[in-house]
Amino acid sequence: MIELKDDRFLNYFRLDERFPHILCPGCGIGTTMATMVRAFLELGIKQDELCVVSGIGCSSRVPGYLDCDTFHTLHGRALPAATGVKLAKPELKVVVIGGDGDIMAIGGNHFIHAARRNLDLTVIVVNNFTYAMTGGQYSPTTPTHERAATAPFGNVERSFDVCFLARAAGAMFVARSTTFHVAHLKKMLELALKKKGFSVVEVISQCPTFYGRYQGIGDAVQMLEWLRARSIDVSKVSDPWHQKDKFVIGVLHDQQEIEPYTQLYEEVRERSRGK
Amino acid sequence: MKQLLSGNEACAIGAIRAGVRFFAGYPITPSTEIAEYLARELPRVGGTFIQMEDEIGSICCMNGATAAGVKAMTATSGPGFSLMQEGIGYSIMAELPCIIVNVMRGGPATGTPTRTSQADVMQARYGTHGDHPIVALCPWSVRECFDLTVAAVNISERLRIPVIVLMDEIVGHMREVVELPTEVEIWRPAQPKPAPEDYYHYDDRNNYDAAIASFGEGYRVHLTGLTHRKDGFPTDDPEIIKWNLDRLRNKIEQNRSWLWDIYYEDIGSETVIVCYGSAARAGMEAKRQFELKTGQRVGIVRLRMVWPFPNERLIALLRSARRVIVPEMNQGQLYREIERTVSLHVPVVSVQRYDGEMLTPEEIISHL
Numbered sequence: 001m002i003e004l005k006d007d008r009f010l011n012y013f014r015l016d017e018r019f020p021h022i023l024c025p026g027c028g029i030g031t032t033m034a035t036m037v038r039a040f041l042e043l044g045i046k047q048d049e050l051c052v053v054s055g056i057g058c059s060s061r062v063p064g065y066l067d068c069d070t071f072h073t074l075h076g077r078a079l080p081a082a083t084g085v086k087l088a089k090p091e092l093k094v095v096v097i098g099g100d101g102d103i104m105a106i107g108g109n110h111f112i113h114a115a116r117r118n119l120d121l122t123v124i125v126v127n128n129f130t131y132a133m134t135g136g137q138y139s140p141t142t143p144t145h146e147r148a149a150t151a152p153f154g155n156v157e158r159s160f161d162v163c164f165l166a167r168a169a170g171a172m173f174v175a176r177s178t179t180f181h182v183a184h185l186k187k188m189l190e191l192a193l194k195k196k197g198f199s200v201v202e203v204i205s206q207c208p209t210f211y212g213r214y215q216g217i218g219d220a221v222q223m224l225e226w227l228r229a230r231s232i233d234v235s236k237v238s239d240p241w242h243q244k245d246k247f248v249i250g251v252l253h254d255q256q257e258i259e260p261y262t263q264l265y266e267e268v269r270e271r272s273r274g275k
Numbered sequence: 276m277k278q279l280l281s282g283n284e285a286c287a288i289g290a291i292r293a294g295v296r297f298f299a300g301y302p303i304t305p306s307t308e309i310a311e312y313l314a315r316e317l318p319r320v321g322g323t324f325i326q327m328e329d330e331i332g333s334i335c336c337m338n339g340a341t342a343a344g345v346k347a348m349t350a351t352s353g354p355g356f357s358l359m360q361e362g363i364g365y366s367i368m369a370e371l372p373c374i375i376v377n378v379m380r381g382g383p384a385t386g387t388p389t390r391t392s393q394a395d396v397m398q399a400r401y402g403t404h405g406d407h408p409i410v411a412l413c414p415w416s417v418r419e420c421f422d423l424t425v426a427a428v429n430i431s432e433r434l435r436i437p438v439i440v441l442m443d444e445i446v447g448h449m450r451e452v453v454e455l456p457t458e459v460e461i462w463r464p465a466q467p468k469p470a471p472e473d474y475y476h477y478d479d480r481n482n483y484d485a486a487i488a489s490f491g492e493g494y495r496v497h498l499t500g501l502t503h504r505k506d507g508f509p510t511d512d513p514e515i516i517k518w519n520l521d522r523l524r525n526k527i528e529q530n531r532s533w534l535w536d537i538y539y540e541d542i543g544s545e546t547v548i549v550c551y552g553s554a555a556r557a558g559m560e561a562k563r564q565f566e567l568k569t570g571q572r573v574g575i576v577r578l579r580m581v582w583p584f585p586n587e588r589l590i591a592l593l594r595s596a597r598r599v600i601v602p603e604m605n606q607g608q609l610y611r612e613i614e615r616t617v618s619l620h621v622p623v624v625s626v627q628r629y630d631g632e633m634l635t636p637e638e639i640i641s642h643l
Contacts, residue, residue: 017508018508047495048491048493048495049491051343051490051491053339063497064497064499064508064509067495068495069490069491069494069495069496069497070495070496070497070498071339071342071490071497071498072497072498072499072500072501072509073335073338073339073365073498073500074335074361074362074365074500077331077332077335077362079332080299080327080331080332080333080335080336080339081335081336081338081339081342082339083299083325083327083332083336083339084297084299084335084336084337084338084339084340084341084342084343084347085339085340085342085343085490086339087297087323087325087336087339087340088297088323088339088340088341088343088344088345088347089343089344089490089491091491092343092490092491109328109329109332110328110332113327113328113332265318265323268318269318269319269321271318272315272318272319273318273319
């Protein structure tokens with residue numbers, strides 16, 4: 001029998017009763033969750049100093065498996081909820097995890113304003129190009145012409161570039177990786193978690209159950225192959241924002257830190273007392 | 276110290292005195308003075324004010340602050356209150372105490388932003404989906420805006436439930452000279468939290484008298500809007516779903532005796548006016564003028580708490596009445612609740628005004 005107490009990694013999960021998890025076989029969210037925990041351990045983020053916040057959807061169920069303060073909020077509302085937690089307890093490390101539907105569609109307005117406000121939060125957007133928990137409907141990141149449960153004749157909408165939007169809205173740090181590039185993903189997450197201010201990591205993830213099936217890409221292994229074949233490192237392209245049919249992975253935006261919201265508000269408190 | 280204050284300002288002052296240290300909101304007439312006052316005063320007492328991108332963000336941000344252990348509130352009006360409904364449901368389900376002030380305007384939709392109404396009484400009760408209890412308080416004066424906000428904070432902390440302060444535009448914008456207490460009574464849990472290994476976030480044993488753990492205290496709390504077990508983790512076990520919803524209902528049902536807040540005078544009279552909020556000002560004046568003119572006594576019952584609805588108390592109070600008059604600035608929202616409660620014993624008449632103007636004493640007198 002494994003002695004869990006000695007295993008820092010396993011000790012991070014509520015293994016005693018929350019497992020087995022509800023995710024489909026071959027899903028990329030487990031990879032993302034495990035890599036995120038390894039990044040926490042690497043950076044020495046203690047379980048009692050961390051709050052993981054999510055909205056609704058497959059990837060938003062991740063906090064329920066973690067042994068730390070966890071906050072499973074309403075659909076799309078992880079960012080305002082995380083804003084409240086961070087403002088109330090600035091000393092807590094606050095990490096938001098959610099999917100493309102949750103953060104970019106219903107939560108789109110909160111996403112751009114959270115980036116603009118620049119609280120010291122890290123947002124992990126697990127992008128599988130579909131609404132998976134509700135059965136494979138098209139999302140704001142589903143490419144045009146692709147099929148989905150609600151786009152049986154092809155999606156007519158154009159899709160968001162999560163990273164481009166994050167940069168435009170004012171994020172301090174923006175990176176992209178995939179569930180195939182696990183070591184790379186861990187590096188990106190570590191850099192984002194270390195960055196003071198609003199940081200975003202887009203994780204391109206496979207959803208063989210819905211996205212892979214609708215697009216005819218195939219099972220989890222074939223989808224991982226697809227992720228590998230489609231990804232290109234940011235160092236190998238001249239313009240990371242305009243690469244057709246490629247996932248440009250790496251650090252896409254990393255600007256000099258400015259004072260985060262909580263620090264600026266502390267100055268407001270001081271000014272208010274002077275008057 | 277006597278001062279000239281509006282109801283909105285008195286509400287904001289009450290919140291600070293009762294320990295509120297966080298406000299997240301979005302500007303909307305006629306509630307903005309609350310946000311403006313708190314933007315200025317909260318940082319002075321070490322608190323936080325944030326203007327969010329919309330009302331949905333506001334209530335979720337407030338829930339986040341509460342989950343991290345700070346007393347929080349928001350203020351809004353009709354359309355914003357509609358946007359907040361799902362978040363109010365989350366506060367109910369996750370049992371996050373918080374204060375939502377709704378300075379009522381007319382509706383539906385954008386309605387009458389600068390006019391008055393009492394038309395959100397049913398939205399306060401049934402706005403969010405699912406079976407749930409709610410507490411809503413209705414001040415009628417500037418002083419009561421202060422007192423009932425303090426009461427709202429205490430009830431909310433004690434029962435871990437969102438409490439709605441239902442003001443109407445008249446009460447929010449009205450100015451009166453008041454003297455406010457500098458110290459108010461603040462509810463505090465009788466027992467400390469159990470150690471993390473014995474701690475259940477939704478524990479029936481402690482009957483709400485033990486302190487609650489928040490994020491960052493080492494309790495590794497899990498909060499969710501899903502139906503959950505006593506440790507906070509989701510389940511769809513039918514027995515636990517029922518336990519969860521019963522728990523929510525019972526915390527109001529079992530505390531009705533001290534929750535009810537009713538002011539009354541001359542209830543032995545033939546005619547009794549049952550009213551709340553600014554309509555009660557017209558009701559009180561109608562009573563005074565009618566008594567002066569005719570020499571007959573008129574009873575008055577003023578509901579300072581409209582939800583939970585005080586059915587048993589109303590039946591007892593109105594037992595000897597021959598007629599009940601319910602003046603309201605809507606199309607009879609609370610009238611229907613009162614009618615179904617007491618109409619077996621006594622006929623109930625609805626006096627409605629919903630043109631954005633204040634109800635006048637004359638309109639009530641014409642029904643006496």
